[in-house]
Amino acid sequence: MSSALLADLRARELVFQVAGEDELPAWLDGGSRTLYCGFDPTADSLHIGHLVPLLMLRRFQQAGHRPLALVGGATGLIGDPSFKDQERKLNTPEVVASWVDKIRGQVSRFIDFDAGANSAEVVNNLDWVAGLDVLAFLRDVGKHFSVNAMIQKESVKQRLDREGSGLSFTEFSYMILQSYDYAELNARYDCSLQIGGSDQWGNITGGIDLTRRMHGAKSFGLTVPLITKSDGTKFGKTESGAVWLDPARTSPYAFYQFWLNTADADVYRFLKYFTFLEVADIDELERADAERSGRPEAQLVLATEVTRLVHGEEGLAAAQRISASLFSGDLAALSETDFAQLKQDGLPSSTVERKALPATLTQMLTEAGMANSGKQVKDALGRNAVLVNGDALSWEDNGSPVEVFAEDRGRYGRYYLTQLGKKKHHLFELL
RNA sequence: GGAGGGGUUCCCGAGUGGCCAAAGGGAUCAGACUGUAAAUCUGACGCGAAAGCUUCGGUGGUUCGAAUCCACCUCCCUCCA
Known part of the structure; x- marks a missing residue:
């Protein structure tokens, strides 16, 4: 069944690089295997860039394997230099710890913790890294790494070559820490496959090498491709x-x-x-x-x-x-409760008191977050691109929010669905 | 520790005393065209409704006037030790 999984992944073009390609299909077919993917807490939430590996864990689980989601409580304190063009700021341990909690919760949505033998698990590398002492680490782990090899890795090359930026020892050691994770998971969970984004290739192969050297174990790696857009802009940004x-x-x-x-x-x-x-x-x-x-x-x-x-x-x-x-476009069809529902559903909205109306529309819409500056609102007003309950406003209206948001112009006397351009909507409720 | 190079508006990057809110490109926003696309064209793009106000790593000077000159500080890069 796992060869079928691999075939499906390839059909989806989800396989970018594979370490141990020749043996991987047979190994997967040989039983329920344990694999992992790491997520570093660099914010209090994951974003859609993390979605592909996350779904990948699920795909493997559906095929009968056991996924581990590793939340990088330790590695998140260090910062991954892979393909980053500059050194990152370090976050405090408290902050990272709080992010770890949030991300643990998010990750949990995608994998099944109650699937019998192949139930998923969330692990945190801080559990085994926090207690590590420096000398033991340098002697037992660091000894297996060749700096010569590490600086050859493509993931740090641009940082080493590039003028105007450098690479601190802290970030440089990231690879060692992550490699150690793999070796540790291999020993603890018999985890022998790591998946990740293509930027993780260097870290993954580092982990495979370390696992072999420390435990004499064979392990695999698989990366998913970087998601690209046809127009060349970065995926996942709005x-x-x-x-x-x-x-x-x-x-x-x-x-x-x-x-x-x-x-x-x-x-x-x-x-x-x-x-x-x-x-x-x-x-x-x-x-x-x-x-x-x-x-x-x-x-x-x-x-x-x-x-x-x-x-x-x-x-x-x-x-x-x-x-x-x-x-x-059927605003007239909305009932009073529909408006309330829209607010609840997450349509951007705000409540304004009639007597506290700002002096200008530019101010009002900017404060509501519809535009970054009054200039943008001004521009839109000048092009009839600001609509309130379907009616276009003009630059002349800018100074008179009181008239624009008059009671008899509101739906049910208080709702004003405002749009700036075609796609930005905001619901004002006037009290 | 020594020598040199550098920090400009979201990003890249011009700008070496007034004509600089600061070229150009990218990103972004709006309009036309459309399918809530793409491509293309147009406009906006420090903040402000306006008067006006605040910017060129930081502080303090020189000057009628500084992003541009000087001093000190700070951060980064390269090479040497």
Whole structure:
């Protein structure tokens, strides 16, 4: 069944590099194996860049293997230099510890802890690194590493070559720590496969080498490709920054919209990366979309699937509710409770007291987070791109929020669905 | 410790005394076109409704006037020890 897994992964183009390629299929077929993937706490939430490896763990689990999600309480204190172009700031132990907790919770959504023999587990490398003493570490672990080899690694090369940046010993040692994780997990859990992003290749092979040297054990590594976009821009970024998995940082609605806006040139590839739909079905969808003219259906499928995966049925329903009311243009159909529901569903909204209305619309919309500066609002007003409950405003209206948000212009006397441009919506409730 | 090079608006990167809120590119935002795409074209892009205000690592000087000159400090890079 595992050769089938590998075949499926390849069909999805999810396999970038493999260490131990010749033996891996047979090894996987030989029984339920333990594998791991590490997630360093560099923020209080994971983002969609982490999604592919996360889903990868799940794919392996579905194929009968046991996934370990390693949260890097120790490595997060050091900072991974791999392909970073500059040294990173160190976070305090307290902060990292709090992030570890959050990320442990997030990771847990994707793998099954109650699957009998191949139940997943979350581990924290701080558990075995914290007690390590320096001399023992240098003698027992450091001795296995050749600096000559380490500086040959592609992942640190640009930092060594590049003018204007350097590489501290702290970050340089990261690879050793992560390698030690692998060796440790191998000893503790018989874990013999590590997966990760392609930027982790150097760390993974380092771990394989160390595992062999310390324990004489054979282990494997597999990386997933870097997710690229056809237009060359970085995947996972929006105007407002990264797309997070934490609903408090990126609402299910915004999350859904992110996927909905996937370019045609990327969407079928992304369906293979980010969903559990069969490859054949995705190909079929692509064919169907190509035959039809107009908007393809793939984005809708992608947004639906991934939102459900990350935010559950409820999150998906909320995202769909908001999207439908905002983009189908049928505002008049919204009932009073619908408005309340939209607020609850995560449509950006704010409550303003009538007597506390700002003097200008630029101020008001900027404060609401619809624009970064008054200039942008001004620009939009000048182009009839600001609408309140469907009516376009002009620059002349800027000084008179009181009239714009007058009671008789509101829905049910208090709701003002405001849009700036086509995609930015904000619901003002005036009291 | 020594020698040299450098820190400019989100990023890259011009700018060596006034014409500089600071070239150019990228990113971003808005408009047209569309499918809530892509490509393309247009406009905006330090803050402010405006008057005006605040920027060029930091502090203090020189000067009518400084991102540009001087002093000190700080951070980074390269080479030497």
